[in-house]
Amino acid sequence: xxxxxxxEHDNAELKDPTFNTVTAAAxxxxxxxxxxxxxxxxxxxxxxxAIAAVRKVLLVDDAAYExxxxxxxxxxxxxxxxxxxAVLAPADTFGKDLMPRAAALADxxxxxxxxxxxxxxxxxRPIYAGNALATVRSPDxxxxxxxxxxAFAAAEATGGAAPVEETASAGDPGLSTxxxxxxxxxxxxxxxxxxxxxxxxRGMQSGDNFRLIENVADRLGAAVGASRxxxxxxxxxxxxxxxxxxxxxxxxxxxxxxxSGAIQHLAGMKDSKVIVAINKDExxxxxxxxxxxxxxxxxxxxxxxxxxxxxxxx
Amino acid sequence: xxVFVAVKRVIDYNVKVRVKADGTGVETANVKMSxxxxxxxxxxxxxxxxxxxxxxxxxxxxLGPRQCQExxxxxxAMGADRGIHVKTDxxxxxxxxxxxxxxxxxxxxxxxVILGKQAIDDDSSQTGxxxxxxxxxxxxxxxxxxDIGNESARVTREVDGGLETVDVKMPxxxxxxxxxxxxxxxxxxxxxxxxxKPIDEKTPEELGVDAAPRLExxxxxxxxxxxxxxxxxxxxxxxxxxxNEAGVI
Ligand SMILES: Cc1cc2nc3c(=O)[nH]c(=O)nc-3n(C[C@H](O)[C@H](O)[C@H](O)COP(=O)(O)OP(=O)(O)OC[C@H]3O[C@@H](n4cnc5c(N)ncnc54)[C@H](O)[C@@H]3O)c2cc1C
Numbered sequence: 001x002x003x004x005x006x007x008e009h010d011n012a013e014l015k016d017p018t019f020n021t022v023t024a025a026a027x028x029x030x031x032x033x034x035x036x037x038x039x040x041x042x043x044x045x046x047x048x049x050a051i052a053a054v055r056k057v058l059l060v061d062d063a064a065y066e067x068x069x070x071x072x073x074x075x076x077x078x079x080x081x082x083x084x085x086a087v088l089a090p091a092d093t094f095g096k097d098l099m100p101r102a103a104a105l106a107d108x109x110x111x112x113x114x115x116x117x118x119x120x121x122x123x124x125r126p127i128y129a130g131n132a133l134a135t136v137r138s139p140d141x142x143x144x145x146x147x148x149x150x151a152f153a154a155a156e157a158t159g160g161a162a163p164v165e166e167t168a169s170a171g172d173p174g175l176s177t178x179x180x181x182x183x184x185x186x187x188x189x190x191x192x193x194x195x196x197x198x199x200x201x202r203g204m205q206s207g208d209n210f211r212l213i214e215n216v217a218d219r220l221g222a223a224v225g226a227s228r229x230x231x232x233x234x235x236x237x238x239x240x241x242x243x244x245x246x247x248x249x250x251x252x253x254x255x256x257x258x259x260s261g262a263i264q265h266l267a268g269m270k271d272s273k274v275i276v277a278i279n280k281d282e283x284x285x286x287x288x289x290x291x292x293x294x295x296x297x298x299x300x301x302x303x304x305x306x307x308x309x310x311x312x313x314x
Numbered sequence: 315x316x317v318f319v320a321v322k323r324v325i326d327y328n329v330k331v332r333v334k335a336d337g338t339g340v341e342t343a344n345v346k347m348s349x350x351x352x353x354x355x356x357x358x359x360x361x362x363x364x365x366x367x368x369x370x371x372x373x374x375x376x377l378g379p380r381q382c383q384e385x386x387x388x389x390x391a392m393g394a395d396r397g398i399h400v401k402t403d404x405x406x407x408x409x410x411x412x413x414x415x416x417x418x419x420x421x422x423x424x425x426x427v428i429l430g431k432q433a434i435d436d437d438s439s440q441t442g443x444x445x446x447x448x449x450x451x452x453x454x455x456x457x458x459x460x461d462i463g464n465e466s467a468r469v470t471r472e473v474d475g476g477l478e479t480v481d482v483k484m485p486x487x488x489x490x491x492x493x494x495x496x497x498x499x500x501x502x503x504x505x506x507x508x509x510x511k512p513i514d515e516k517t518p519e520e521l522g523v524d525a526a527p528r529l530e531x532x533x534x535x536x537x538x539x540x541x542x543x544x545x546x547x548x549x550x551x552x553x554x555x556x557x558n559e560a561g562v563i
Contacts, residue, residue, distance in 0.1 A: 069480065070443065071452050093473040097455045100408065100443035109409050109528035112438045122532065127436050128331040132340050135532040175452035179468065179479040192474070196562070220563060228492065238458065238472045238493060245352075245432060245492065247474070253562040264327065270540065274560045276552065282545075291543035291560065294552050304549040312557060 001085035002031035002055075006077065008094045009036065009044040011066065016193040017090030019051065019157060020149035025088050026053040027117040027152075033058060033084075035167075037076055039066035045164045052159035059164050064172035068094065074101040076170040081106055081142045085120060091146035092192065092247070103144035110144045111136060115151035129244040129267035149192065150250035150271060184237045191240065194223035196253045197269070199242055202229035203258020203279070203298055210235055212302040213257060219309040225249065225269075227259045243268035258298045261286025278302075315425035315462075317360040317369045319394065320415060321376050322350040323385040324435040337533040349385045352430025354392075355490040358497040359460060360428055361393045368462050369426070371395050375418060377411055379403050383513060390508035391500035397513035398422075402525060408436075410518075410525035412444035417521035419449060424485065426467075431456050431489040442489035452482035458493040 003025040008015040018034070025032040034048040037060040045059040058080065064072045077098070081087055087102065089095030091113040103110035115133075116124035122137045123145065191197060198217045200210055210224070217224050225247070226240040242249055244267035254272035259265060261277070261284055269275070270289050277290035278301050287293040294301060325331060326346040333340055349357075363369040374389035376382040377400040386397035400414050419427060427446075432439035446453035454460075454469035458477065461468040464484070471478045472491040500508070518525040546552045556563045 070455075074447060093456060093471075096439045097443065097453070100438075100440035101447040101453065103440075104409060104412055104444035104447035107409075109407060110438075110440050110444075111529065112440060126537070127534070128325070128340060129434065129437065130537060131331040132333045133535050133537050135535070137530045137532055139528065139530070175483050176454075177481045179481055181473075181475065181479070182477040184476040232492065237476055238491075239474055239476050241492075244434065244437065253556065253560075263330070274556070274562050275540075275543070276556070287545070288542070289540050291540075292552055292555055293543060293545045294549065295545065296549070301549055305553070308549050308553040309563070312553065312563075314563065 001029060002033055002083065003029045003086045003088060004080065004084045005032060005034045006087065006089040006095070006098065007034050007036045007044060007048055008090055008092070009038060009041060011038045011041045012043060014044055014047050016154065016190055017092055017149035019154035020152040021088050021090050021147045022051055022053050022155040023152040024114065024117060024147040025086070026155070028086055028120050031055050035060070035080065037065040037068065037073060039063050049162040049164050050158050050160050052156040054160050054162045056162050057164045058167040060167045060169050062169035064169055067178035069176050069178060070098045070101045071175040072172050073098050074105055075173065077102040078105045079170050080167070084142050086143040086145060088145050088147050091148050095146040099144050099146050106142060106144065108140040108142060108144050109138055111138060112146050113148045114145050115148045129263050130270065131263065148248060150248055184239055188217065189221065189223045191223040191225050191242070192247050192249055194249070194251055196220045196222035197225050197249050197251045198222045198255040198257065199225035199227065199259060200230055200235070200257050201227035201259030202233065204230060204235055207235040212299070215306050216302055216309065219306060219314045227265050256286050256290070257302065259286055260284050261289065315369045316371045316373060316422065317363060318373050318375055318419060318422070318424040318427045319353065319356045319360045319389065320427070320429045320441070321353045321357065321374050321385050321389050322430070322433045323347050323376065323378060323382050324350045324433055327351055327434055333534055333536045337535060339534050347381070349388050350430050350433045352432060352490050354497040355492070355494050356428040356430055357389045357392050357394060358495045359490060362495065363462060373398060373422070373424065375400070375415065377402070377406055377414055386513055387508050388500065390511045391505040392498060393504065396511055399513050399515050400518065400521065401515055402518050404525060405527045406525060407527045407529060408438050408440035408444055409528055410523070411441050412448055413523045414518060414521060414525060415445045416448040417523050418516065426462065426485060427487045429487065429489050431491050442487050446487035449487070452486045453489070454480060454482050454486060455489045456491040457488050458491050460488060460494065
């Protein structure tokens with residue numbers, strides 16, 4: 001049976017994790033559909049239809065979904081779920097907010113953060129901050145799941161020509177209203193999907209000192225991340241947090257600066273291809289997962305790193 | 315207004331979790347257990363509402379085996395007024411917890427229910443949303459700021475792009491994020507006082523809820539480890555390795 005992916009978007013563009021979620025859907029069943037619910041979001045539906053692996057796009061264009069609040073979205077998903085083997089969304093704040101609500105309305109269990117499709121009813125997901133992997137089987141006719149984007153390749157954005165079907169709105173239950181957003185800087189790549197991430201921790205000592213991280217990040221075209229301690233201290237905004245309870249990243253290169261390597265932090269980055277740690281404490285646990293460790297004071301190492309990168313033309 | 319806070323007993327966040335050799339789960343024997351850190355934030359928020367005169371009573375609800383009473387006592391020692399323990403030795407999955415919570419909530423009619431945004435054991439991040447769904451209430455998840463009014467609550471949420479603010483009708487379910495507050499420690503006199511506070515016991519049967527697990531866990535395994543890396547002596551060596559050996563810059 002078909003699988004439905006709930007598109008994450010901002011009424012203008014698809015968000016990156018949607019593409020990875022489509023790949024997971026196609027692993028469950030070839031017949032992958034995408035639901036684009038929003039307001040004035042035709043362009044998003046067209047973009048979804050162009051994804052090579054997508055067979056059909058459902059477009060629900062209604063003011064009720066302008067901000068895709070879970071209270072409005074969940075009944076819509078349930079109204080569509082019957083024909084589907086599974087309904088998937090990315091395991092980020094969008095999908096985590098929405099999918100349990102939809103699952104409960106459908107009296108189904110929800111499977112969070114799947115990182116592997118074993119068979120159409122069996123999936124692997126991390127538990128205990130990724131210190132264990134659980135293989136779980138669901139008996140539900142329609143499975144509601146969130147997908148760990150970093151565990152699946154991004155689907156090809158072009159090559160498809162799926163039909164876009166306009167679908168009925170389920171209306172606004174009137175339980176919640178969007179008030180506003182405070183969006184952090186957009187100059188850099190998205191943290192969750194960047195090819196390179198440079199993160200700073202408590203060792204940075206201040207928000208101003210994050211400039212040293214940004215200078216290096218700019219040369220590498222990298223996103224900037226942080227440990228919880230750096231966010232709690234107010235050095236950087238909340239959405240920089242990498243870890244068990246923040247964002248999961250798996251870039252080609254992750255550089256951890258002034259971060260000790262608590263399990264909660266490792267949970268968010270240990271699947272990175274290459275890990276670099278810069279820390280003045282040679283006993284710091286981050287060195288146990290680092291491919292390249294540099295024991296140094298970050299206030300010397302970061303400016304030096306910037307110079308060395310400049311030397312090689314970056 | 316009465317505020318409900320759900321409290322879960324989990325392996326302490328400082329413990330290095332080990333997978334059992336037989337692949338049925340993780341080692342819990344002789345392991346330090348604590349209240350889920352996000353639930354501590356929930357208790358703290360409820361207490362602050364009471365202290366600000368916005369709530370009259372804070373009720374801590376725990377679900378699971380006998381030992382959950384320790385977790386409920388911790389909430390009472392922090393300052394919660396009384397506890398409810400839904401007692402069962404069976405495995406509880408988020409959907410079942412949500413159904414049980416719904417049953418107690420319908421009996422007691424709190425105006426606000428606070429849960430942690432996730433439990434650090436199964437990392438599911440589901441129970442608050444499911445509870446809200448079953449009650450037909452709005453949900454304000456991942457809250458970093460909560461302003462309770464009469465008819466509605468204004469909640470700032472930590473989302474991937476930054477912060478989002480929503481208004482939700484009361485009654486509602488709120489799930490806590492890390493920046494909502496810094497939970498207090500229980501003082502010794504309060505720990506003593508907590509021993510006398512009442513904890514009501516209920517069972518899933520009494521509540522008329524089928525709490526049987528839905529998902530079947532086939533096995534629990536250890537994730538593949540990372541190979542040990544090397545230490546470099548200088549920044550220049552680091553850059554050279556990243557460019558010429560790893561090929562990532
Ligand atoms: C419920 C819960 C959820 C959590 N979720 C997360 C999460 O999602 N993500 C996360 O990151 N953490 C999380 N944590 C917190 C985690 O346990 C650690 O406290 C946190 O990761 C520590 O951050 P840190 O490494 O920056 O700080 P510290 O542990 O204080 O480490 C600072 C490091 O900087 C080094 N340093 C200091 N000065 C310098 C210098 N001049 N040069 C070089 N090195 C220097 C020190 O040697 C030290 O190793 C969570 C905790 C709990 C309880």
